Amino acid sequence: MTNRTVTVSIKRYNPETDKKPYWQDFQVELTAETTLLSALEDIKSDQDGSLTFRRSCRHAICGSCAMMVNRANMLVCDLPLEKVLDKNDRVTVEPLPYQPVIRDLVADQSSFWKQYERVKPWLVPPEGEHQREFRMTPEEVKALEHAEMCIMCGACYSSCPIIAGNKEYIGPHALLKAFMRVLDPRDTIPEERLDIVCNTEGAYRCHKVLNCTQACPKGLDPAKAIAVLANLGFRTGKISQERMERLRSLIPADEIPVKAAGD
C-alpha cells in the first residue's frame, strides 16, 4: 500500500556550524514512484534547502549517490523508498562511512580517488598505428567479469574494514580496476601492475571479509578479483612473455607487428 506519510531520518552535519553530527527526521509522502533520491529531493525543495547530497544521472550509472541506508551502502537513485522502510515506516540515511564528511550526506572521497589513480587505471596499449581494432574474443571480454561496469560509487570502499583503519590500503575499487587491466589482452604492462598491487598495501592485505562484493550495487565481485591478483602475484616474471605472444595474435595479419610500450 502506498500513498502514506513515512519518515526519512538523516544524519546531518555541517562542519562550518555544527560541533558534531546529529539526526533529523523528515516526513515525506510515499507514492508508487518515490525513490529514496526523489524523497531527498522533495525534502530539499519543500522542507530544508540546506540538505546536502550528491546526485546526477538518476539511474545508477554515474556513481554519485552512494550513501549508507539502514547501515548498508547503496545507491539511492534507483532505490524504491518503500523497499527500505522498516515496520515503523522509517529509513535511516548517512554518508558513506570511513571518510571525512564534507556536509550532510556528502563524503570527502579524496583517498578513494587517490588510490584509483595510484593503480594507473589506464590501459597501456602497444605502440604503433593500427588500421583496425584488436581482435579480443568474447571469452576474453567475459573474463573481465564485467569489471568495466564499475561506476566508482565507493559503496565497496566504504564497507571495507581495512579501509576503516588504513587509508594506505589500495581498496577494492582500485584493485578491481587493476584486475581488469592485468587481464586485458591488449595491455602491455601487466607485470608492472602486479608490482603496484601485489604487496601489503594491496592484494595481500585483503582479509576476504567480502563486504565489498556484498555492497556492490552493480553485482560485481571485487573480492574475487583481488584473490585473482594475489594468485597472479606469485607468477610474476612469466606473464610478460605470455602477454607478448597474445599481443601478436591480437592484430590482424595484414597489420604491422607490435612492440611493447613503456609508460
Added chain:
Amino acid sequence: MTETITHDVIIVGAGLAGSWAAMVASREGVTNIGVLSKVYPLRSHSGAAQGGIAGALNNIRSVDGKLESVPVGESGDDSIESHMFDTIKGSDWLGDQDSIEVMVNDAPGIIYEYERMGCVFSRLEDGRIAQRRFGGHSSPRANYAADWTGHVLLHTIHEQALRHGVRFYSEWQMMELIIEDGVCRGVVAMDILTGELHVMRAKAVMFATGGYGRVYQITSNATANTGDGVAIAYNAGVPLLDMEFVQFHPTGIYKHGILMSEACRGEGGYLLNANGERFMENYAPDKMELAPRDLVSRSEQTEINEGRGIGDDKQGIYLDLRHLGAERIMERLPQVREIAMSFLGVDIIDEPAPIQPTAHYSMGGIPTDVNGQVVIDADNTPLHGFFAAGECAAVSVHGANRLGTNSLLEASVFGRRAGYAIAEFIKGGAKLHPYSGDGVSRQRERLDNFMSKSRQNGNGRGQPEQVAAIAAELKQNMTDNCGIYRTEEKLLIAREKVRELRERFKRVVVMDSSQRFNTELLTAVETEHLLTFSEVIIEGALNRTESRGAHFRTDYPKRNDEQWMKHTLAQNTPEGVALSYKPVHIFWDRYPPQERKY
C-alpha cells in the same frame, strides 16, 4: 581566499567532448591544461549513454532482415556515404553537410582509437567489435558495449586524459565567461567545496558543458544538464544556434523519464497502444519502431492524445520486449532490465514496460566550425580563443533531429578535433590577454543577492520566491507549451509564463547561508540559466512557421524549404532575444533536399 588561477587552456566539462580535447591537446604537447567539471569527471552525463556509437565499420550486415557478421575479406553493405545520407535525412536537411561529412569520415577511426585505448566493447566471435541496428540508420552501425556504451567510453577517455597528465578541477562550477574586446580571456568559477570564487585566466577556453534537457518536466537527462555553458555564453554575447530543436526520445520510463535505450527497439522491441496494436504501422509502415525519434515520439503522442494511452493517466505506451527472449535480453540489455525492475517493478522478460516520450537531446547550442572554433555570425566570424564541442555546441551535424548513436560520435570526433585545434592555437603563439575586470565581485554580488536578508523579508517588492517552485513551473510550462507539438497559441502562453517567472525569479531567496558545498545556491544559479535559454527556445519556435525534424508546429505542419531551410541565430540584446538566420551548408549536387519519408 580568492585567487587568480592561470592556465594555457581551460576546458569546462569532462564528458566525452571535454576529455577528448584535453587528452589530445596534452598529448600534442600542451602541458598546462585545467579541466573543470561541476560533478566528478566520471559522473559526467556521457556515462549514461546506453545504446552505441555510430561508425560504418562493416563488421555486421543485414541479410534478409537477419544480422550476420561480414566474413573477413568480404566487404559489407555499409559505407561512409550511407552514414552521411542517413544523417542528412535524419537532420531533415538542417544539418550542415560539410560538418556531417567530417564526422562520418572520422567515425571509424575514432572507434578504433577508443578500442586501442582499452575500451571494452562487445565482440563478435572472431574478435571484431559488435554492431547493432539503430533508428534512422540504414545499416547496423551502432558499435556497442552491452547497453552501457557511454560508460565505457567515458571511463576510457578519462583514464587516458589522466595518463597524459591532464589536471582536473573536480566539483568546480563555472559561473561566467570572460570576453573583452572580442577576445576570450578566461572564466570565473566556484570551488564548490569551499564556496570560493576564482578568476581562471587562459589563452584558450573551451566549453564542453553538455545539454539542456533539464528544462523539461519529463527528461532522460542528468540533473547536471542545465545548459550552463549555453546560457553563460549567451549572456557573454555569443549567439546560439537552432535552440528550438529539442529531441524527445520515444522510450522514457513512464512518469520518471529515465531512458530505456533505443537499443530496445534496435534489438526488435515493439511499441503497443492500449488496444495492443503496433501502431507504428500507421505512421512509418516501412521502418516501424525503428523510424527516427522525432517521428516515433510524435506517433506515441498522437496515440496518447487520441485516448489510446496506457496507465492511470493514460499518458503511457507499452514497450514490449518479451519476444526477444531471456537470453538475448540478459546479454544485450542488462542495464535496461535493471532500470525497468527498479523504477517500474517490471521484468521486461515477462511483461511489457510502460514508457512515454522524454526530453532527451539538445540539437541547438553554441555555433562552431568543424575544429571547435566558436563562430559568431552568418559569416562564420571566429571568436578569438573560444572553442566548444559536444552537446553544448552546434557544429550542426544533427540539424533538426539527431539520429541515435550520432552524438557520442559527435562529442568524440569534435572533441578530438578541438583538442588538435587548441594545441595548434597555443603552439602558434597564442597570448595570455590581460584581465583586470571584477568578475569575481560581480558573481559574489549575484550570489549574495540570493541569500540577502532583506530579500528574505520581502524587500518591499512582494513575497520571497522559492527556487524549486519556479523551476517546477518552468518545466511544466515548457512541456505543455513548447514540447512535442507546438502552436502559436501555446508558444505565446509559454512566452508570457517565462516572462512572469523571470520577474518572480528576482525575488528568489536561498535559505542555506553556508559557504561550503552550497547546492541550494547552485540550483538557483542553474535555474536562472534554464530561464535564460527557455526564452531563446520559445522565440525560435514561435518564429519558425514550419515543421522540421523535432520542431513540429501543428499550425504549420509542413516543412518549408523556401523560407526555412536556414539556421536560427539568437543574440542576447537589451531588448531581449534578437533572431537572425544563417544558411545551411548543402552539397546541392550530391544531397539536395528531399521529402523525408520512412
